Amino acid sequence: MKIKYTIFILLLSLLGFTKSYSIQPDIFVQSTVNKASSVLSSEMSLEKKISELKLIAKETVDIKGIGFYTLGSARKNLNDEQKKKYAELFEEYFLKSFSSRLAEYTNPEISVEGKNVLSEKYTIVNSLLKGTNERPEIKIDWRIYTKNPDNPLIRDLIIEGLSLARTQKEEFQSILNSNEGNIEVLFKTLKEFSKE
């Protein structure tokens, strides 16, 4: 009986121990923002800053998931080889676009203001980008994928209510529509963007 009880207690402690590793989405966002801010405010060269930001993005953003979401219904028509190629091209495109967008800011001050748990899988973290003399304060919401609480990932940035993932999706859709759904044209466009 005593052994059983001890095992039970041990199991409970282990469960508690495991749980203690889960990262709260708001803390995750604040720490991601802090990492990016320290890169942006550092004395590094622009190239170095961009490569550091790319590393942060690889760790914290669900790039593959966003890529397939962005493709919309067209992803259903891709074969495995095309899927693989798309995932690679999208990652390159995303990292370039993401890092060059962020690199424009010298010292962004973002404060996390709250969070809204939508479901087990998603939490929206609310934050504010502090205004400057040239730019008003901007509300940024982060859609965090929390299916694996130990490894939360960013799936969307909603700036003043406008979703970047959704904008990207409609942009890709427009390219496909203008080219009779030819995925090769999208591949070519992504490749050209990443090479620029």
Added chain:
Amino acid sequence: MIKKVAIILITTLALTVNVSASSDGELLLKKNEPSEVKDCFEGLNRATFAFNQVLDGVIFKPVASVYRKLPSPVKSGVSNSLDNLSNLVTIPNNLLQGDFMLAGLNTGRFLINSTVGILGLVDVAQHLGMSEYVKEDYGQSLAKAGVGPGCYIVLPVLGPSTARDTVASATNFLGGDAWYNVTVKNDTHYFRDIDYYSSKVTGGINFRAKNYDSIENLQKNSIDFYASVKSLYLQDRQQKILNSEKIVNTQDDSDWEEIDSK
């Protein structure tokens, strides 16, 4: 006058394909869903968009780049004045949408800011604790009445719109905007036409300056800038029509579900 408004309303109904009397939130959301809005005149729209970009590069962008360097109190004064004037369109639309309390509140806001706030330069109402000002227009009122957006349209100089919103905005020139009435339509001896047009141009520059970095960034990082602007405009309209601060269907979860299950 009533005849003119009736013509506009009928034209709107003809232009929009999905008319219904319901103003149910979900239906509103679905009707104004950006991916559902058809780009019926894409070729022409893209040409107009290209023209607007040239115009932006020649006029709006250079002026906005100087304007944004002005001291904050000057810019916020201009912003406040423009917001204050927009109350003259917001209030009738509050009434059209049945928000009588809000119409009263915005009337109070307009009176306080126009007098104590020195012609709207200072947002005294906000300092007095009034709720945040939310603009309304005739397009939003038509949407609330169940009129669908119709086709996506890019207007020369004015930029993105929809068939519904374009037709609805004509109401401003048919007596629906008191500021237009006292400046252009009627000779009141107090204001001139130039007051109206300069307020509109200043509004455009103010918008461009506020979004200067975002627009530059978006343009630089878009693979189809036209499609990005269209998406952002339609998302913004959807949010304004629903008067919702919460994230409205920002992502189609069924798409994510499918990705997750793989």
